[in-house]
Amino acid sequence: MKGSVPTLERDALESLERRVTRALASPDEPGPEVLGYGEISCVLALRFDDGGGVACKRLPPFPSLGSFEAYRSCFEAQLEAFEVHDIPVLATELHRVGDSGSGLIAYCVQPLVDRSALAPTRLAREPGTHTIETVLDLALAYVGPTRGFDAQLSNWARVDEDLLYLDVSTPFLRDDEGRERLDVDIFLASLPWALRGFVKRLMLRGILDLYYSRRGVVLDVLGNLIKEGLGERLPEYVPVAARRLDEPVSVGEVRRHYAGDARTWRLLQRLRHLDRAWQRHVRRRPYPFLLPGPVQRHV
């Protein structure tokens, strides 16, 4: 891992979590500063008086200490796999903050990266194919049947001229029988209860398979450029990517892939928002997850 996570003052994460809990209980209460939303987690800023700070990724609540320990071992196994395969990773620590009413809460804590250093911002200002080639080469050297990888540009940052991977909170690892090592139920908990079984049986395998295949990873990285507003670069990037695959990809295929992917995530997102409204206004209980507002998609 590159860099180091600044030492946190005692109770710093507990007090961040209290602010999150308050914001979840009363939606009008301003919550902590949000650095970014991925499809899964929500990344919060914890700023220090001296101008420094850390990025804190709130994991979904764990139902028991055992399930948290199982997550920890999966998280560590992934960091080890990254190390073995030379994926440069931004320093990350896993911290448990204690028990909320709805389960055990933990955060992945990292140095706070300036927005201008995040890869999508960098790429928008930088001509050429260097960054995308680096991302593809790192990803393709890593990915395999037991090692999945979400190489989207939004998961990388340039820190002191190194391109570092930062999205380490959802380990994509499978055992030799092809079973996910992560307990996916914990990460599916933010979906409406009635839909979880459906998503798990019919959609999840397909969504996850993408990250375990070379072609899937390439389609995903390129498709996400459209989301980042960089779709006009595809004619330049697609040939660069195609050279690295046995069965090349085309701009049309990337666009079709992205359209399907965006539909899936939009649907899941909408369902979560509906469920939140139901929980708050009909069941009259706090909704336990921080959800993104409308996700910015350029198409």
Ligand SMILES: Nc1ncnc2c1ncn2[C@@H]1O[C@H](COP(=O)(O)OP(=O)(O)O)[C@@H](O)[C@H]1O
């Ligand atoms: N260490 C960090 N410093 C600043 N911003 C960050 C940091 N980590 C993540 N972010 C922002 O939050 C977004 C989501 O984080 P990520 O780890 O990719 O979560 P997810 O698993 O939900 O995709 C990133 O794309 C980025 O914009």
Ligand SMILES: [Mg+2]
């Ligand atoms: Mg991400």
